[in-house]
Structure formats: C-alpha cells, structure tokens
Amino acid sequence: MSDFYEKMLKNGTGRKVLQSVGLPTPVELTRYTGQAVFFHGNILIGASKNATLLNQLSKTLLDAKATTFFPANSKYANHIKRALEHHGQTPIQTNCEKGAVSEKFDALVFDATGFEKTKDLKELYNFFSPVIKSLNSNGRILILGKPHMASTSAEQAACMxxxxxxxxxxxxxxxxxxxxxxxxxxxxxxxxxxxxxxxxVLSPKSAYVDGQVINVSKADKEISIDWRRPLANKTALVTGGSRGIGESIASVLARDGAKVYVLDIEATKADLEKVAKEIGGVALVGDITAKETPEMIADAVKQNGGLDIIVHNAGITRDKTIGNMPEHFWDMTIDINLSSEETINEYLLENNVLNEGGRIVCVSSMNGIAGQVGQSNYATSKAGVIGYVEYMAKQLAKKKITINAVAPGFIETAMTDAIPFMTREVGRRMNSMSQGGKPVDVAETIAFFSAPDSNGVNGNVIRVCGQCLIGA
Structure with missing residues (x-):
C-alpha cells in the first residue's frame, strides 16, 4: 500500500481520521526478517483424548523460543504435560477458565486428532472460548487433525x-x-x-496465509534442515522472474540458500538480468511456450547438477467477457498459464533434469477458485493448474517428487497500483485482514513447499489471500 491511504495508516492522527469515517485501519502484519527461530512467545496447547501429534509438536517447538502452557482445567491436562515433557518442554499449568485467564498468548494450538464422535467437538469450545480474547495481535491458531476421508467411521469423518x-x-x-x-x-x-x-503456520512467514488447510501425507523419512537456510545447495528455476511476485520468489529462494535461475521473455531482459545479479543467480531469456524452451532450460541447469525446484510463476491476463473475447486472447492465456507448465514438466521429468526429492510449485489464483467477470480464460487456466497439481501429486510421489500450488488473492504490485482508487480499496478490504498482501507472502509459501523437509506436503493448494471473503 504505497499510496495516500497507507501514509494515513502510519500516522496516529491519520488513523483516527480513518476510524472516524468508518474506514478500516488494519494491523501491520509481522513478517519474517531473518529471525533465528520460527516462533517466539507464549503458546497454549490443548488436546483431545488419544491425541497423536503432541509428541511431534513438542519436538518441533525445541527449535523455537516458546514458553509452553497447558490448561489446568482440561480433562487431559496430565496427558498434555507428559507429552510435552517427553521432548524437553517445561510446560506451565495455567488457569483457563472463563474470566480467570491472566496470560496473553502468541499462539493457541489444539491437537484434535483423537476426536471420534461429534460430541467431542465440544472440546473445541471448551479450549478456545475462554482464551480467544487473550490472543495477541499477529497471533496464531493451529488445529491439528486427520484427513476426514481416512476416518474409521462416518462420525469421525464429520468431526475431522x-x-x-x-x-x-x-x-x-x-x-x-x-x-x-x-x-x-x-x-x-x-x-x-x-x-x-x-x-x-506458526512463523511470521505465513503472515498473509489465513483460514487454510494443509495436508501432510506419508513419504520418506523425516529430514532435518537449517530453518534459516533450508534450500542450501539446491538449484531452482523461477519463470516470470523479472519483476513483481516472480522477483520476490527468486529473492526468497536465494535468501534460503538456493542457486536460482530466473526465466522471462526478451522484452524483460534488462529487469531479468538485474534480478539475477542481485541474488547471485542466472538469467535465462526465453518464451515458455516456445518448443525449444524446455531443452534450453535443461541445458542451462545441467552444469549445476540439474534442478531441485521448479516454480511456474509466469502468467498473463487478457480480459474480456466471453462474448467479446478474441480467439487469440483465449489461446494465449491457456498456452502461457497452463499448457506451457505441462510441456516443461514433461520434458524435464522425461530427461531426468528434475532431481529425486524435487519440488514443483505452480501459481494459481483466487480467480481460478471463485471465477471473475471478464476473466473466463484466466480463471479456466488457473483452475486447470489446480486440477493438474491434484492429479499429478500421486504420480510424482512415486518418484519422491512433490507438487503443490499457491493461489494468491489481492497482492500489492505495480499492476495493482495502477487500478483505480476505489476498485483497489475494495480489493484490499475483501478479506479477513482488511488489507492486501505483499509479493513476499506468496514467495514465503512457495519456499515452504520447496523445502526438503516438506516431503510430506504434496498436492496442496494454499490460498495466500488473508482469507479472501470470496471463493472456497
């Protein structure tokens, strides 16, 4: 938000003026700036009977600076305490009855994996109702469960x-x-x-990811990483990497340790080379729809031992209502946004350019989920990306490769800055956080998908939209 509205938000008097006329004054989101740990603060942990993830949660929190609490009034307080202590936590018992909560929390986590009957859902109310108002700004709520279609009964599936x-x-x-x-x-x-x-989910890297579901499935062994440089010694390709979201993706992957190849068309060559120089990467000039491009990519990355990460970010819009849309608008949009991804992946996989343990990340869009007037071609292509990701996940898992997608909502870029003021403001406010996201929010989610320890994260579509009020 690099405009007059943002300047008003950053000024105390300006915020009061905006509030007086009923305009939203969103909280500034805390984003990752190189923190040594993924989480810092107070975390309250609750669980159901027979919860299965407390041990792993406790182990994960060893990499955080967390002060762990558990509710004294929980029926399973002793179980929670023992599970947390098993992996080195020193949990603090606290009174979580309504009206008696004295602590403030930066995260509330509930392990619901033990739910079996719908009456168990009351435990969600019992845990969250007394403490929800004690959650700090930029806080996190995380609920752990099991895939409902893998349940042992219809009642358990309903719970999940x-x-x-x-x-x-x-x-x-x-x-x-x-x-x-x-x-x-x-x-x-x-x-x-x-x-x-x-x-x-608990880190500042997920600042603009809200109301989402992440599925973790069986894969190979657990992989340990350096959280600050998880992509060390990895090679990545980012298409459409010369500006905007693509530039941010390339920058974040390089920050995390990857050698990044950025690809874009000839018209963007100057910007592309500038990005590559800034991140210590390599610029590749090419049209992703051209027949020779997959081979050009393969030849370029061979000197680095092939690719570990492919991010399909390049895309276009050619907006017209379907009755007024020229045929070439349709063809260009489908070719660039969808067909080119399939063609490039097919070539790189067939020629073993993508290494074992590789990561493919595709950029979809909220409009591919909800649709949009005048964007039938664009929405079709971005919905197709989701279908492609979901279908290919099982196929690629056999090769120890994952594929996932992000679906950005209103992200602040030079393109959105050009939108008329009122239209832009509506777009910004149509989400639970009443603000637009930043390119880095998309990039951080892609980096999460790309990490070696995300080998159980496959076939997911995460909306980076601040919980957009339109769409699924």
Missing part, C-alpha cells in the same frame, strides 16, 4: 471435516488483529513429517 468450518470462522473473528487460524491434517503414519507445516 468440522475442523475446517471452525478454524475458518475463528480466522474471521481474529483477522482484524492480524492473527491467523489454520488446520493441518496429518495422515496416520506421517506424524514425523508434520514439523515443516507446523513451523510455517
């Missing part, structure tokens, strides 16, 4: 699917505080692979 509606409602209640709420579903046997998702 209920977690999504509950968490998304909480996200809407706390969004104005810059706080977020998510669900992580962990498949039986994949508990040891959940740390990557837990760290991401």
């Amino acid at each position: 699917r209920s977690l999504e509606g509950f968490s998304r409602s909480l996200a809407k209640e706390i969004g104005k505080k810059g706080a977020t709420a998510q669900v992580i579903y962990v498949e039986d046997g994949a508990e040891h692979l959940s740390s990557s998702a837990i760290r991401f």
Whole structure:
C-alpha cells in the first residue's frame, strides 16, 4: 500500500481520521526478517483424548523460543504435560477458565486428532472460548487433525471435516488483529513429517496465509534442515522472474540458500538480468511456450547438477467477457498459464533434469477458485493448474517428487497500483485482514513447499489471500 491511504495508516492522527469515517485501519502484519527461530512467545496447547501429534509438536517447538502452557482445567491436562515433557518442554499449568485467564498468548494450538464422535467437538469450545480474547495481535491458531476421508467411521469423518468450518470462522473473528487460524491434517503414519507445516503456520512467514488447510501425507523419512537456510545447495528455476511476485520468489529462494535461475521473455531482459545479479543467480531469456524452451532450460541447469525446484510463476491476463473475447486472447492465456507448465514438466521429468526429492510449485489464483467477470480464460487456466497439481501429486510421489500450488488473492504490485482508487480499496478490504498482501507472502509459501523437509506436503493448494471473503 504505497499510496495516500497507507501514509494515513502510519500516522496516529491519520488513523483516527480513518476510524472516524468508518474506514478500516488494519494491523501491520509481522513478517519474517531473518529471525533465528520460527516462533517466539507464549503458546497454549490443548488436546483431545488419544491425541497423536503432541509428541511431534513438542519436538518441533525445541527449535523455537516458546514458553509452553497447558490448561489446568482440561480433562487431559496430565496427558498434555507428559507429552510435552517427553521432548524437553517445561510446560506451565495455567488457569483457563472463563474470566480467570491472566496470560496473553502468541499462539493457541489444539491437537484434535483423537476426536471420534461429534460430541467431542465440544472440546473445541471448551479450549478456545475462554482464551480467544487473550490472543495477541499477529497471533496464531493451529488445529491439528486427520484427513476426514481416512476416518474409521462416518462420525469421525464429520468431526475431522468440522475442523475446517471452525478454524475458518475463528480466522474471521481474529483477522482484524492480524492473527491467523489454520488446520493441518496429518495422515496416520506421517506424524514425523508434520514439523515443516507446523513451523510455517506458526512463523511470521505465513503472515498473509489465513483460514487454510494443509495436508501432510506419508513419504520418506523425516529430514532435518537449517530453518534459516533450508534450500542450501539446491538449484531452482523461477519463470516470470523479472519483476513483481516472480522477483520476490527468486529473492526468497536465494535468501534460503538456493542457486536460482530466473526465466522471462526478451522484452524483460534488462529487469531479468538485474534480478539475477542481485541474488547471485542466472538469467535465462526465453518464451515458455516456445518448443525449444524446455531443452534450453535443461541445458542451462545441467552444469549445476540439474534442478531441485521448479516454480511456474509466469502468467498473463487478457480480459474480456466471453462474448467479446478474441480467439487469440483465449489461446494465449491457456498456452502461457497452463499448457506451457505441462510441456516443461514433461520434458524435464522425461530427461531426468528434475532431481529425486524435487519440488514443483505452480501459481494459481483466487480467480481460478471463485471465477471473475471478464476473466473466463484466466480463471479456466488457473483452475486447470489446480486440477493438474491434484492429479499429478500421486504420480510424482512415486518418484519422491512433490507438487503443490499457491493461489494468491489481492497482492500489492505495480499492476495493482495502477487500478483505480476505489476498485483497489475494495480489493484490499475483501478479506479477513482488511488489507492486501505483499509479493513476499506468496514467495514465503512457495519456499515452504520447496523445502526438503516438506516431503510430506504434496498436492496442496494454499490460498495466500488473508482469507479472501470470496471463493472456497
């Protein structure tokens, strides 16, 4: 928000003026700036009977600077305490009865993996109702569950699917505080692979990810990483990397240790080379729809031992209502936004350019989920990206490769700065946080998907939209 509105928000008097006329004054989001740990602060942990993720949660928190609490009034207080102590935590018992909560919390985490009957859902109310007002600005809510379709009964499936509606409602209640709420579903046997998702959700890297679901499935062994440089010794390709979101993706991957190849068309060559120089990467000039481009990519990255990460970010819009849309608008949009990704992936996979343990990340869009007037071609292509990701996940898992997608909402770029003021303001405010996101928010989510320890995160689509009020 590099405009007059943002300047008003940063000024005390300006904020009062905006509030007096009923305009939103969103909380400034805390983003990652090189913190040594993924989480710092007070965290309250609750659990159901037979919860299965407390041990892994406790182990993950060893990499944080967390003061862990558990509710004294919980029926399972002793179970929670023992599980946390098992991996080196020193949990503090605290009174969490309504009207008696004295602590302030930076995160509220509830392990609901033991839910079996719908009456168990009352435990969500018992845990969250007394403490929700004690969550700090930029706080985190995390609910852990199991995939509902893997349940042992219809009643348990109902419980697990209920977690999504509950968490998304909480996200809407706390969004104005810059706080977020998510669900992580962990498949039986994949508990040891959940740390990557837990760290991401609790960290500042997920600042604009809200009301989302992350699925963790079975894969290979747990992989240990340096949280500050998780992509050390990895090679990445980012298409459309000359500016905007693509530039931010390339920068974040390089920050995390990757050698980054940035690819874009000839018209952007000057910007592309500037980005490559700034991040110590390599500029590749090419049209992703051209027949020779996949081979050009393969030849370029061979000297670095092939690719570990491919980010399909390049895309275009050619907007017209379907009745007024020229045929070439349709063809260009589908070719660039969807077909080129399939062609490049197919070539690189067939020629073993993507290494074992590789990561493919595709950029979809909220408009691919919700649709948009005048964007039938764009929405079709971005919905197609989601279908492609979901189908390919099982195929690629056999090769120990993951594929995931991000679906950005209103992200502040030079393109959005050119939108008329009122239209831009509506776009910014149509989410639970009442503000637009930044390119780095998309980039951080892509970096999470790209990390070696995200080997259990496959076939996911995460909306980076501050919980947009339109769409799924």
